[in-house]
Amino acid sequence: MSEFASKYETLLLRRERSRLYVTLNRPEVKNALNPTLIGELRAVFGILRDRRDIKVVILRGAGGTFCAGADLKNMEQSITERRPGERDPIALNNREYGTFLEMVNTTPQVVVAAVEGYAIAGGFGLLCVSDVAICTEDAGFAMSETAIGIVPAQIAPFVAARIGVPQTRHLALTAARFKGPEAQRLGIAHHLVKDSAALDAKLEEILKQIDRCAPLANALTKAVVMKVGSEPLSSVLDFAADRFAEARRSPEAAEGLRAFAEKRQPKWVTE
Structure with missing residues (x-):
């Protein structure tokens, strides 16, 4: 690093x-x-x-x-x-x-x-x-x-x-x-x-x-938003779907969903 x-x-x-x-x-x-x-x-x-x-x-x-x-x-x-x-x-x-x-x-x-x-x-x-x-x-x-x-x-x-x-x-x-x-x-x-x-x-x-926001989710969301207006909408939506899948399969999403179910803050909030 x-x-x-x-x-x-x-x-x-x-x-x-x-x-x-x-x-x-x-x-x-x-x-x-x-x-x-x-x-x-x-x-x-x-x-x-x-x-x-x-x-x-x-x-x-x-x-x-x-x-x-x-x-x-x-x-x-x-x-x-x-x-x-x-x-x-x-x-x-x-x-x-x-x-x-x-x-x-x-x-x-x-x-x-x-x-x-x-x-x-x-x-x-x-x-x-x-x-x-x-x-x-x-x-x-x-x-x-x-x-x-x-x-x-x-x-x-x-x-x-x-x-x-x-x-x-x-x-x-x-x-x-x-x-x-x-x-x-x-x-x-x-x-x-x-x-x-x-x-x-x-x-x-x-x-x-x-x-409160997950780091990877923020990074991927920013990448999606940055493509708006510079590429055809269908291409942006395809890219966005892939970023959604990337986030959903990440440890972040697992932690976020678990924290929601357990009614607590995700670990990244205090990191």
Whole structure:
């Protein structure tokens, strides 16, 4: 079983039973994304894909800010020569963030984003691949890329999957800035809370709800839902039937049915 590093340069990791708290830790730049941070996040989620002992991942930012997007100082220095006949290295570098977002989007664990401060640009995209999002009322959001002359290339597909193409067009083509209530109205945030203290309380409430759900059943359910809209319905239903059979034959289902009959909690609730 792959293990996490004992220490990361730009992340703080804390394990609590089947929960993994992953905190972006560049507070001096509002947790802006740089190659090191993205690389460390990719490494963590690469390990998570095969970790069945972790049921939920909580994403948060240190210093009261979720993530203010890409580190623009790093971006200014990232122009490299384009060689004839080869794909632009800028495109290759940009695509790496999309690969990371795909990893988060499809990880078997439940991903909970706890957002305060700002979720801008790449940070906004990271928020939009969470399964559950809790945001404070005063948190700020934007797809701000077009306002500085670049394209929200890798986040736009995930934002569109979250809130639909028409709303994504509006946000991306105006670089509109908005707060928590609008994020909830658009379907970006599932839960809206007053402040950081309320965020902590709501987070614990949500985590207790997730504790009630079986890890394998959640992972298989997520896999089914992720296929909706990308494949013909009949194919999705075939895939779903196979996942149902996989779950039904698992020790989890045996334990869940036995616990129901015995009027007790399944073992995974307190693991």
